[in-house]
Amino acid sequence: MNKIKIIVPILILFCSSIICAQSDTLRVQTSAECGTCKKKLEKELVFEKGVKSVNLNLDTKVVTVVYAEEKTNADKIRMAISKIGYDADSIPADKKAYNRLPDCCKKDGMK
Numbered sequence: 001m002n003k004i005k006i007i008v009p010i011l012i013l014f015c016s017s018i019i020c021a022q023s024d025t026l027r028v029q030t031s032a033e034c035g036t037c038k039k040k041l042e043k044e045l046v047f048e049k050g051v052k053s054v055n056l057n058l059d060t061k062v063v064t065v066v067y068a069e070e071k072t073n074a075d076k077i078r079m080a081i082s083k084i085g086y087d088a089d090s091i092p093a094d095k096k097a098y099n100r101l102p103d104c105c106k107k108d109g110m111k
C-alpha cells in the first residue's frame, strides 16, 4: 500500500514533465489593432500545424502561441502570422494578406 503512495506521485510528475517537454510557448509582437484582428488571428493560427493554443493580448499586441516542438517552430509560426496579414516580430505582414484585412485592422501608415 505504501509503495503505491510513493509511485503514483512520481508517475504523475514523470508524465507531466514529458508533456511539458513536447510543447513550447512563443510570444510574438504583432500589428493587431482591434477585436476583429484578435478573432481572425486566433481563429486562423490555431489551424496551423503544430499549434495548440493561441491568445492575443490586445493591449500589448503580443500573441502567445503554445506549439508542439516536433511539429513546428518559431519561424514557421511567425511566417503564418505574416500570411494572415500581420507583422510578426521582425517579419513584416504579407502584402496580399494585409490588403485583404478590413480597414479597421490596417495600420495608419499602410492604408
Ligand SMILES: [Cu+2]
Residues within 6 Å of the ligand: 032, 033, 034, 035, 036, 037, 038, 104, 105, 106
Ligand atoms: Cu482589426
